[in-house]
Amino acid sequence: MSVSEENAEREPVAYQVSAFLERRREQIAQRWADAALFRTVFTVSRDEAVEAGRAVAAALAAVAASGRLDDIRASGFEAVRDQLGRMAASRARTGTDPDGVANEVAALREPATELLRAEFAEPDAPEAHEAVLALTVLMGTLRLVVMETTVSAGEELIARQREQLHEVATPVIKLWESTVAVPLIGTLDSARSQVVMESLLDAIVAERARYAILDITGVPTVDSLVAQHLMKTVAAARLMGAECIVSGIRPAIAQTIVHLGIDLGTVLTRSSLADALAYALSQQGVEIAPLRAVGAAADAGTR
Amino acid sequence: MMQASRHAGPASLPIGSDADLAWVRQQVRQAAAELGFGLVQQTKLVTAASELARNTLVHGGGGHVQITPLDAGSSRGLRLAFVDTGPGIRDLDQALTDGYTSGGGLGLGLSGAKRLVQEFEVDSRPGEGTTVTVTAWATVVPPSRTVP
Amino acid sequence: MTGIAGHGPVGGHGFTVPVLQLGDVLLVTLQGELHDGMAEQLQQDITARISHSRVTGVVIDISGVEIVDSFLGRVLAEIAAGAKLLAARTVLAGMRPAVAITLVELGLTLPGLWTALDVERAMELLGVTTRRGEGSP
Numbered sequence: 001m002s003v004s005e006e007n008a009e010r011e012p013v014a015y016q017v018s019a020f021l022e023r024r025r026e027q028i029a030q031r032w033a034d035a036a037l038f039r040t041v042f043t044v045s046r047d048e049a050v051e052a053g054r055a056v057a058a059a060l061a062a063v064a065a066s067g068r069l070d071d072i073r074a075s076g077f078e079a080v081r082d083q084l085g086r087m088a089a090s091r092a093r094t095g096t097d098p099d100g101v102a103n104e105v106a107a108l109r110e111p112a113t114e115l116l117r118a119e120f121a122e123p124d125a126p127e128a129h130e131a132v133l134a135l136t137v138l139m140g141t142l143r144l145v146v147m148e149t150t151v152s153a154g155e156e157l158i159a160r161q162r163e164q165l166h167e168v169a170t171p172v173i174k175l176w177e178s179t180v181a182v183p184l185i186g187t188l189d190s191a192r193s194q195v196v197m198e199s200l201l202d203a204i205v206a207e208r209a210r211y212a213i214l215d216i217t218g219v220p221t222v223d224s225l226v227a228q229h230l231m232k233t234v235a236a237a238r239l240m241g242a243e244c245i246v247s248g249i250r251p252a253i254a255q256t257i258v259h260l261g262i263d264l265g266t267v268l269t270r271s272s273l274a275d276a277l278a279y280a281l282s283q284q285g286v287e288i289a290p291l292r293a294v295g296a297a298a299d300a301g302t303r
Numbered sequence: 304m305m306q307a308s309r310h311a312g313p314a315s316l317p318i319g320s321d322a323d324l325a326w327v328r329q330q331v332r333q334a335a336a337e338l339g340f341g342l343v344q345q346t347k348l349v350t351a352a353s354e355l356a357r358n359t360l361v362h363g364g365g366g367h368v369q370i371t372p373l374d375a376g377s378s379r380g381l382r383l384a385f386v387d388t389g390p391g392i393r394d395l396d397q398a399l400t401d402g403y404t405s406g407g408g409l410g411l412g413l414s415g416a417k418r419l420v421q422e423f424e425v426d427s428r429p430g431e432g433t434t435v436t437v438t439a440w441a442t443v444v445p446p447s448r449t450v451p
Numbered sequence: 452m453t454g455i456a457g458h459g460p461v462g463g464h465g466f467t468v469p470v471l472q473l474g475d476v477l478l479v480t481l482q483g484e485l486h487d488g489m490a491e492q493l494q495q496d497i498t499a500r501i502s503h504s505r506v507t508g509v510v511i512d513i514s515g516v517e518i519v520d521s522f523l524g525r526v527l528a529e530i531a532a533g534a535k536l537l538a539a540r541t542v543l544a545g546m547r548p549a550v551a552i553t554l555v556e557l558g559l560t561l562p563g564l565w566t567a568l569d570v571e572r573a574m575e576l577l578g579v580t581t582r583r584g585e586g587s588p
Contacts, residue, residue, distance in 0.1 A: 198552065240568060347553050
């Protein structure tokens with residue numbers, strides 16, 4: 001088996017670093033527990049911080065033992081990826097940006113290198129420099145792993161928040177017996193349209209609604225995709241036995257719809273939510289009249 | 304021919320009769336539910352599976368479906384491959400057009416199924432057969448909360 | 452393989468579709484898995500029932516149906532079209548939200564069918580129509 005000179009030289013250093021991390025794991029963990037990253041995450045007990053420090057040191061030792069000091073995919077990191085992710089996420093929640101988290105990870109390097117230097121009788125010997133350099137590379141890789149974990153945790157958080165925002169942003173309101181409405185505010189994309197459709201249809205079942213009003217007064221633009229979503233919602237509501245009314249089409253949007261050549265012909269529209277409600281009520285035989293006219297209306301009702 | 308294994312690995316189901324179509328629908332629903340698909344997503348995928356399995360049966364003269372759960376880190380998916388050794392599809396573009404039908408349906412089989420899944424692929428060779436592969440991914444559903 | 456499979460005896464599990472006659476309305480309750488052959492058989496049965504008895508309305512309750520694909524969609528549309536020729540109105544009742552969303556995505560909006568939220572509303576719909584037909588001055 002032929003090993004290149006470089007590898008032959010390097011591997012012993014990596015093993016050395018690995019052995020050091022194993023041997024000094026307790027001291028390293030104790031020092032790290034006081035570092036900003038650990039201290040601010042494990043606010044309740046220091047023991048937890050030390051425990052986390054031990055886990056990270058053990059993971060680094062495993063990576064060093066595999067000789068893959070600069071490989072963020074090294075299997076040793078898998079053991080701590082979850083934990084790092086949770087720590088990074090918790091720092092992100094308290095308002096520390098990814099840069100800040102990365103700096104806090106970088107700060108872990110100094111205590112470890114100090115301990116490593118102390119291992120050597122002559123801190124300036126080439127072997128010592130080599131070992132410190134190897135540890136520096138390893139700590140740099142750890143920093144990358146944390147960065148990567150932070151970013152993906154952040155993406156998940158954003159995705160979850162987006163979903164929640166969709167839900168919150170689309171309340172279905174019962175306006176009257178058998179009449180529900182969704183006032184849409186903001187941009188309608190595919191994902192949100194899907195949520196709107198599902199919440200509206202669920203509300204139709206829950207409220208036994210005959211009429212469902214989609215009010216788009218607060219929707220800034222209607223392109224052909226949005227129009228298509230509206231039409232799908234109307235069609236789905238109809239399949240369930242409810243009539244859908246689209247209200248709040250502002251003049252500019254009406255123009256756009258005409259320009260785009262979108263045929264909303266099958267969709268019942270009203271200019272305002274009030275008009276839509278009035279329509280739904282009149283279809284159900286409910287008449288709205290000023291109080292003074294009630295007598296007259298009652299007379300009319302006896303016919 | 305019963306499918307003994309109901310674990311999360313790939314499974315192959317025969318498509319040779321009406322009853323098989325029903326069985327395919329049930330198995331696809333179960334697999335999708337296990338992977339965390341929401342109710343609407345499940346319904347879309349099962350409907351697509353029903354359309355495609357019927358195509359395999361009616362146009363392909365029977366065949367089988369391969370059901371494969373997918374795990375791509377944070378997202379989970381289900382891949383269905385419908386395989387037949389029938390006459391193949393002569394004009395794929397036409398077959399994917401709404402309303403085009405060679406059988407007794409509404410001509411929404413292929414084109415409709417395509418709209419119900421995220422990924423859709425047809426490999427058809429005249430005289431040799433057709434394989435339609437579809438994939439759907441479960442989107443992360445937030446825990447449902449009741450808005451007061 | 453030659454010919455088309457699946458046209459032999461169906462409903463081997465002793466499964467039948469309940470069809471009830473309530474006055475001049477036929478109530479058909481679909482539930483669970485419906486094999487293609489059974490759906491076609493049902494279509495014939497309903498048409499026969501309408502022509503034999505003086506039915507003016509058909510309510511198809513699909514609240515227990517988890518999926519409607521284009522085949523069942525076609526059968527439902529044909530039942531309605533057939534009933535119409537025999538002067539009966541068909542109301543599709545109780546479609547689940549997930550089924551409705553899927554049908555729309557599939558491109559199947561069943562324009563010729565009347566729809567209702569549930570059987571009660573469907574009956575009301577047929578009843579109202581009858582009264583309107585008879586009772587308007």
